[in-house]
Amino acid sequence: MSTTGPKTENIAPDKLVRVTFEPEGKTVEFEYGTLPYEHHGKPMSFLDVAENFDIFLDHACGGACACTTCHLWIKDQTGISEAEDDEIDRLDMAADQQLNSRLGCQAVITKPGNYVVEIPKWNRNYTSEGKPLTLAEGK
Numbered sequence: 001m002s003t004t005g006p007k008t009e010n011i012a013p014d015k016l017v018r019v020t021f022e023p024e025g026k027t028v029e030f031e032y033g034t035l036p037y038e039h040h041g042k043p044m045s046f047l048d049v050a051e052n053f054d055i056f057l058d059h060a061c062g063g064a065c066a067c068t069t070c071h072l073w074i075k076d077q078t079g080i081s082e083a084e085d086d087e088i089d090r091l092d093m094a095a096d097q098q099l100n101s102r103l104g105c106q107a108v109i110t111k112p113g114n115y116v117v118e119i120p121k122w123n124r125n126y127t128s129e130g131k132p133l134t135l136a137e138g139k
């Protein structure tokens with residue numbers, strides 16, 4: 001497991017947020033409330049966290065709850081915002097939906113703690129193969 005991000009030894013344990021992205025086991029740590037908003041998804045969403053730490057989590061619609069490419073499985077949803085109706089509707093279109101499925105751009109960390117999320121296999125394959133092909137124009 002690797003940990004990236006700013007030094008965390010000066011962060012009080014009750015303010016520490018630790019997020020592990022599986023299956024890579026990449027863990028990031030930061031002080032709750034100090035993460036700059038990267039304008040991808042809701043502030044403090046898992047997509048926002050991933051963008052802050054250069055962890056690739058696809059987000060074809062830019063975090064607007066209009067696709068399902070940021071689909072994640074969240075191990076324990078304690079401390080995570082409740083899904084709103086538009087997220088629930090969108091998740092119905094996601095491949096491989098599970099009880100712990102959330103959209104990475106909509107699921108927000110609401111308090112310090114440890115969080116573990118998994119990027120579904122199909123999404124990892126997608127990311128390892130790069131961006132989707134686009135049809136050649138005018139041919």
Ligand code: FES
Nearest residue numbers: 059061063065105
């Ligand atoms: S990035 Fe499109 S729904 Fe999350």
